[in-house]
Every structure is written in structure tokens, then in C-alpha cells.
Amino acid sequence: MQWEAVIGLEVHVQLATQSKIFSGSSIAFGAEPNTQANVIDLGMPGVLPVLNEKAVEMAIKFGLAVHAEIPERSVFERKNYFYPDLPKGYQTSQMAEPIVGLGYLDIPLEDGGIKRVRIHHAHLEEDAGKSLHEDFHGMTGVDLNRAGTPLLEIVSEPDMNSAREAVAYLKAIHAIVTYLGISDGNMAEGSLRCDANVSVRPKGQEKLGTRCEIKNVNSFRFVEKAINHEIQRQIELIEDGGRVIQQTRLYDPDLDETRAMRSKEEANDYRYFPCPDLLPVELDEAYIQHLKETLPELPEQKRQRFTEQLGLSAYDAGVLSSSRALAEYFDRVVELSGDAKLAANWVTGELSAQLNREGIEIEQAPVAPEQLAGLLKRLQDDTINGKAAKQVFAALWAGEGHTADEIIEAKGLKQVTDTGAIEAVIDEVLAANPAQVEQYRAAEPEKRGKMVGFFVGQVMKASKGTANPQAVNQLLAKKLEG
């Protein structure tokens, strides 16, 4: 049977505020345990929450970026359950009236296509603390530094049908929140966390299958692996005559498997009700309009501009808009060099390859856009050829010079276009290889094309790569004809 997977994601984005959502404690990562947990975060008797304006602003910016409806009013509710990392015995969250309503996101797929994923809503809530299970005489240690960190939970509709689409969606969310500057997007530190709801159904069937929720799949790679694994598990289960049970499962990246979570087995009854310590949040039109005007150009708009105005391929446009820093880098190179296609080739090619090799982000690239543009200019005006350009780039990367010109000069990479000089080199090469010249001249004309490569190589070598390859080809052809 042909199966179809149905996937929805709940993405928790840690907002890049200075302080917590309801208190003035810092949310900086990596502090000593419980040094950023004040009386409010600890749920001391008598404390009260006051909402952080930046968290509200960030949530609305996200909503505007995904074309969502921003309701005039939103309400915080309490989600009641007991857990050691939840100091008050309830999580302040939103349920019936979230801050961001229905929206959507168009995500670029690897094949250049576009997939629309609807966003059901996004709501603000406070994060819980962390339980540390290493051995404290058989006890668990609780660190409440993270308790009260502002989270935006983004809930998609079950609009995705493969792990790859889910990853593309997650990457798109990641791009948007980092473009907006509302999150650092650091998945290793938990700034972006993802739960996936996965079900399968026979292809063509309308009705959804029973879903399982996979908790805490916190890297792009794990999202793909965990979902694929879960899809496979469900299909095998059904094909073996079994039935999928609705449950929460935890992905174990070491074993590459999901397993049911024990602690979530009991039926939860969260007893949501409006938090009496917080009043309804009301937003006026002018405020939302103001935020709209301050939004930066977003991935979708960038992609569109790159293809329509700069004439890039959909693929290149997708890659270049995937991160704000990369897109800004690219834009700057285009601005300085005036050649979008050339800039795109270099940013997606040489530069990205080098970043990958060293495992660093564009922000840490040792070659600044100004430097790369300087290099491209010398390519454009034929000062250097492509081969030399790669050498110059490597030298810039290694910090061997400040500008492309400096390196070209120091390494003598200037392209030789003077035909006299090239002819002299060709004459030398031909004189040094009489046998090959004989062979060439004796060969059938259709075989000569291949044979000319040898001479080009020799000439380039003799000129230390500086000879203009086109001039070399032309002059060689003439001279070999004798």
C-alpha cells in the first residue's frame, strides 16, 4: 500500500529579550544554577507577574511576518500541573485567545518549488526550569534559571507530508525568527525546540490517522531522522496488523529511535483558566502598524527580489535568503561589485564551501563583503582570471593581505593579456615540445580539439596561471596551424 505521512510541528522559540517574560531576571544562557531565579521565578508566596513589553512586540512581529491575523485582544491562562521544574504548579500560557492568529508560511523546497504551510496560531508562554538527573544520592536536581524565559510557541497545521518538508518548514521558521532578531535561533542551547505530531494514512484517504507526538527534536538533522523513523514505525506497525496508539514519544538520537514517555502516560487535565493575576492584553491598530513598518525585509521578500530583480535562479535565491546574515552579505557584495550573478556564484560557491569546511557561520567569515567585492571587480575587469581569483580568495581567507589588489600584486597574479608576451611563452612551449607539435599537426582535425589542452596547460603553467586563457587559446590555435 502507498502511505502518506501527515506532519504538524509545534516549535518553541526562546525570545531574545533581556529579562524574563514576567520578571526582571536575566535570561542569559549558561549561568550557575538558580542564580537567575528570583522570587517571582521561584513562585514565592505573594509574588505577581508583570508582562514584558518586548516579548509582546516580538510575538507580534512574528505574526506579521507570517501574514497572521493579530487579534485586538489576547489572554493569558494558567495550565495547571505539578512538576518539579514548574515552580508555581502552573505554566502561564495562552489557550483560547492567543496573541497571533491564523497565518501561513511559503517555504522553498530543495527542488525549487514552494510549499505553503498554514500556521494555526502562535502564543506566548513561560518556559519551565531544567531537571538534572545525574546522581544526587538518587535525587534529581532542579535548576530554575530557565523558568520564566519567554517562549513563542508556533503551532502549524498538519500540512507537511515528509520529514524533508518538516525540516524545510523548521528552517523557514528559524530564518524568520533570526531575520526578525526575535531569537538567536541557537538550537544547541535550546533557543529553538520542536515537537512533531506525526501520523500516517493510506494515500488518498481523507481521514487522518492516529498521531504520536515526538518531543524535543532539537536539531534539523534529528527532526528529519526522528520523523522518518516514526513514519516507518507507524507504517510497519499498521502493516503488521497493529494499531497506532496516541502517545507522547521521546526521540533518542543515540539509538535513533523513539520511545513512549512514561511520565506522560496518565491522562492530563490541565484545567486551563484565565490567569487572574494578568489582565487581557489589548493592542491598538497604530501600534501594530508601527511594528509593521519596522519589519526588515523577510526571506520571502528577499527571495522574490533575488529572482525578479537580480535574475538569480530559484535555488540560489533560496539558499541566499535562508539566513539574514548571508543575505545581507550577498546584498553588500552585489552593491559593491554590481554583478549579482557573479556575487551569487561566489557566495554560494567558494565562500559557502569554505564556511562549511571550517564549520563556521557567515558572521565569522574572515573575508568581508568589501574584500570579496574587490576580488570580483578584478575578475570583471580581466585583471585576473578565475584560477587566480581562487588563489586570491584563499589568501584573503588566510589573512595574507587586506585587499584583493594587494594580494594580486604581491603574488604577481595579474593576468597577462599582452599578446606579444603570451606569444613569447607559446613559442617557448612549442619549441620545448616538438614531438607533441608533430603529433598534433599529424592528427585528424576533429581530434585536435582534445590535444590542444596539453599546450594550454603548459602555457598556463609557464605563465604561473596569469595568462588570459582566451588569448592563449586563440594564439595557440593560430601557431599550431603553423
Next chain:
Amino acid sequence: MHDLSLTQMAKGLTDRKFSSVELTQTFLERIRKLDPQLNSFITVTETEALETAKQADRRLAEEKHSPLTGIPLAHKDLFCTEGVKTTCGSRILDNFVAPYNATVVEKLAQAGAVSLGKTNLDEFAMGSSNESSFYGAVKNPWNLDAVPGGSSGGSAAAVAARLVPAATGTDTGGSIRQPAAFCGITGIKPTYGRVSRWGMVAYASSLDQGGPMARSAEDCALLLQHMAGFDPRDSTSIQRAVPDYLSLLDEPLQGLTLGLPKEYFGADLNPQMAERLQAAIAELEKLGASVKEVSLPLTRLAIPAYYVIAPAEASSNLSRFDGVRYGHRCADPKDLEDLYKRSRSEGFGEEVKRRILVGTYALSEGFYDAYYRKAQQLRRLITQDFQKAFNEVDLLLAPTTPTPAWDLGSKTSDPVQMYLEDIYTLGVNLAGLPAISVPAGLVGGRPVGMQLIGNHFDEGRLLNVAHQFQQVTDFHLKAPELN
């Protein structure tokens, strides 16, 4: 000295008739001598009080003082006091020394008041008789066999017995007004949001409101002046200037229309109390007020609505007491569930557990609409009824309670019997209105309270009418005899 009003005390202090230390010692001595009969204090902070009094005397000498500088008072043990045990009348907080001050505590301290300690209360303010405290029942100073009312029973009894000239209280469903009525003192529950709730341990957050309890409206005005005001730490605090309550006290009552809600004068009301109230109404008419009957048809429904909303909020508010970060923790928990269940079950008393259970039930799946949502809808209707009444009259006048203080132990077996006694006070909290209880005589040697209810932010008018009433009556000057 212990019979002086706050204004008289302040005058005595500035005139150097006596020092704050002397005044403080006088009251500490009375507490030592008389409180064993009443049990109105949980903690007496003698050393700290005398130290503060000394500082107050210095400020008085330097003439850098406010009208409250050097005046002793006490805090209901629901307000967090930094460095001082804050128990909420519960075993679960028996070892809890608050790490910070409630805004109310801070403001009064800033004004130079001298705190003598923390007064007894129903556990987590849940009760109408002060019998649910882990620290034992409080006795009514007018009759040691009677309850002082609750939940601010310790504050009311202490003020009535002149163990302290004034105290703070909190009112979620009548917890300032009802004990004030039972103990023959004056107590005002301000408009919701007028007094900060920061550091006031929550029972039912959308109903809780702190306020002063003292012997007269004038004393309450002076205290409220220093307690009220916007607090950025409380999201429900109202940003609105606090009027000068003292300057409003002498406004004449001519032209004032008092509404008498007929449902508050029905069969529930003790007939002798009805007589005392009629006499009080006559006094107010003599002062120029006119009266008019109004109707609050849903009065009775305030009881079920309140006893859903308050427990629902409480069930969530009290989840933080879990034996992890502070408070009582059971011995040798075998697992997490055991830690929670035993710590909480050992730490909470029976009435608190009942309300947590009722609240949990009302919010649980399948019952939310029929209970919680329904109660919130009724709350709106009840509020609308009050607003309609205020279209016709300036203030409402009613009894504070249906009966005078009952005997200790007489209503503890059936919680519902006790809940029904709150009929005249609950609506005010549901609607967030201000209301004051004023002594209006005795029935069988037990005090009777007259309640005045105002529209939002009408505290000034309430204090004014109560003060004018107290200029022509002496019920508030009567003291119980204690030896």
C-alpha cells in the same frame, strides 16, 4: 494611652507627650497580658518593634516625620514581611521567613509606622470564623466564647481589645468587613486594584484586596492614605491618583442618597440587628441623607458564584506549596508523588483542602462550563445589578452580616452553614467594589456592623459617611472588657 485615636497618638508624639518607644511598650505590654486569652497574634516582633520605635523617635525629634511615624500597628500574617515569619495561618508555611516585604508593609514602614507583629487568620484567609488557623482559633474580645469572624480575625480582635491601634487586613469575600463587624471596629475593603497585592499571599487573586482595620473611619482614612496607590509590580493595580481621604471626612451628607437593597434586609437578617440598622439609618437621615429602597435580585447567587470562583483560583494559587523550594516537606518522600501528596496533605488544614478540591473539580474537564464559566457569567450579572443600583443612589447601606458573632465551634461541622453567613459581603468582592463596615451597636453583648458599599473608587465618600456617622454615635468608642 491605648484608647487614643491615631490622630491623637500622632499629636501626642509630635507634642512630646510620650515617645514612640513608650507607646510601643504600652501595646506590647497589653499583648503580653491579654493576648493569651485571645490568640490574636501569631508572631510578636518585640525587638524589631522597639528598634523601629527608637528610629521613629529620632525622626520625630528631627521633625522628619509623617502622620504615621511612631504609630504601632500589626499586619495580618498573609502579608510578607522580610526577615519575619509569614505563615498564612498554615502549617505548610510554619517555617517560612519571607525574603521580601509586601508593598503594603513597605509603604507603612516607609511612613514610619511600627509593626508589633503578625496577626492570626483563617488558614490562607479561607474562613469566616478564624477557626481554621493552624495556630488555633482567635477569640472574640467581646465574648470569649464567640468567634471574632474571619479571615482577618486576629487583626479585628487585636484592634478591638486595644492590643494595637490599627492593623492590616485582607478581604476576599468579607474578610475585613465581617470580623470588623463581629469585633465592633471599623474596616474598609477598598476598590479592587486600589491597594497593591504584591506580597499579599494570594487566596483568590481576582477578589483579594488589602485594607485597614482600626477603631474609627478617621483612623482607617489615615491608614488607607498610606496603603493605597499604584504599584508597578501588580498588574491589577490601578493607575489613578489617591485622593486626600482625611480632607474628605468632613463633607456634609446633605443630598446624599443611600440605597437599601431589599434582599439584604430579608428573612436572613437577625431582627434585633435590623432594629440597630434602622436606628443607624435614622441617624444618617438626621445628618441630611435620604434613603431609597433598591433591589439586587441576584444577592443569594453571589454565594454559589463566589464558592466556585474563589476555590478555583485558590486551587491554582496554592499549587506552589509543593515542598520543593520552601515550606513544609514531608519526611523521607519515597518518590515525587509521595513528596507532593504528603507535604501538601500534612501542610494544609481541612478547610483549605476542601476548597482546593472544590476548585480543582470546578475547573476539571467536563465541569468547567457548568461551574467555572457559569460562575463568571453570574459574576457579570451580579456586577451589572450593582451598577444599576448606583445609577439610582450614591451608596448602598446594608448589614455586614446576617447575625452577630456565633459561638466558637457552632458552625465548623458543616462548611455550607458557614458559607451562607457570607451572603452580604460576597457580592462586593465579585464586583470589585469598595465597602466599609462600621459599628452600629450591640445585640446580646455582641457587636453589629453596618456596611456601606460604594461604586468603584468611592472610598473617600464611604469614609466620609462613616466618619459623619461616628461624629454622632459612640459605638466605635466602646471597648470590650478584658482583664
Next chain:
Amino acid sequence: MTINAEDLHKVAHLARLSIEPEATERYTQALSSILSLVDEMQAVPTDGVQPMAHPMDATQRLRIDEVTETNQRETLQRLAPATEKGLYLVPRVVE
């Protein structure tokens, strides 16, 4: 509305309270009688009435995003029943 022992224990578990067997009847009776009182509400029609969560018609005020708190761990953990290396200790949590 009456409440039986099973209902009681279900609710008690949600609230993390344990009710001793000998107290079960006392609690079921008290709760049943409270719920009967509460059921008086059902007599009033409230269709279309907007539920009222707050007594004042006010809206949420927002706080400026700034760090105003400093480390108070030592003071605050003095209140705690069990801590080690700055962590609050609880019986082992199983996921």
C-alpha cells in the same frame, strides 16, 4: 450534585492531595453539600453573558524589558528543604 469516593480521589490526585480512607466519607459529604449549594447557579439563565474574569475593565500594562534582579540564591535557598550545588533536590524524576 453528589460526589463519590472515586470522584474524590480523582480530584485529590489532580490536586496532589491524599485523603485518608477514614476521611473519605467526611470529604465526599462536605463536597457534595458544597456542590449542591453551587448548583443553585444552574437556575439562572446566562446564555450570551460574557464571563467576567476580572472585576475591573482594565487591560494589561507592560513592563520595560530590563534586568532588574540580582543573584539571591543564597538567601532564597536558605528557605529550601533540600539543596545541593545550588540545585533544589527532589526525589528522582522518571521520564
